Amino acid sequence: MLLALDFADDAVEVVSRPLKISFGTCGKRRSRIPDYLAVTHRGVWLIDIRPEALIKGADRESFAAIAEVAVACGWRYAAAARWREHAFAGLDARASRRRLRFDRPGRCCSPRPPTDGGFGVTCCRRDPCPVRRALAVVVQSAF
Numbered sequence: 109m110l111l112a113l114d115f116a117d118d119a120v121e122v123v124s125r126p127l128k129i130s131f132g133t134c135g136k137r138r139s140r141i142p143d144y145l146a147v148t149h150r151g152v153w154l155i156d157i158r159p160e161a162l163i164k165g166a167d168r169e170s171f172a173a174i175a176e177v178a179v180a181c182g183w184r185y186a187a188a189a190r191w192r193e194h195a196f197a198g199l200d201a202r203a204s205r206r207r208l209r210f211d212r213p214g215r216c217c218s219p220r221p222p223t224d225g226g227f228g229v230t231c232c233r234r235d236p237c238p239v240r241r242a243l244a245v246v247v248q249s250a251f
Contacts, residue, residue, distance in 0.1 A: 115203075123147075127141070154183055157187075
C-alpha cells in the first residue's frame with residue numbers, strides 16, 4: 109500500500125499508524141490503530157489493511173467505528189482487503205524504473221570531531237548512499 113501511495117500523484121503526505129481510536133461495543137472497550145493516514149489534494153483518507161481471509165467479526169466492528177470517526181472528521185475511510193490482479197504488476201513495473209530524485213553523486217558523508225561529546229558524525233542531506241545516510245540519522249537520533 110505504501111508503494112502505491114508513493115506513486116499516487118495526488119498524495120501530499122502519508123503517515124503510518126497515525127492515531128489510536130478507542131470505542132465501545134457490546135459493553136466492551138476496544139481500540140484500533142488505522143494503518144495509514146493519507147493527505148491528498150482532494151481530501152484526507154484513513155486506510156486500514158487486512159487480508160480478506162483474516163477479517164473476523166471484531167475487525168468489521170473496528171472498521172465501522174473507524175469509518176464513523178473518519179466521517180466525523182470530514183475524512184474518507186477505506187479498508188483494503190485485497191488487490192486487483194493487475195495491481196502488483198503495475199506497481200512492480202513502476203518501481204523498477206524509479207530513480208532517486210534527491211540522491212546525487214558528489215556529496216559526502218564525513219566524520220567531524222565531536223564538539224559536544226555526542227556522536228560527532230555529520231551526514232550530508234544529499235549523500236549519494238541512502239543506506240549510509242539513513243544509518244547516520246538513526247545513530248544520531250539514538251544519542
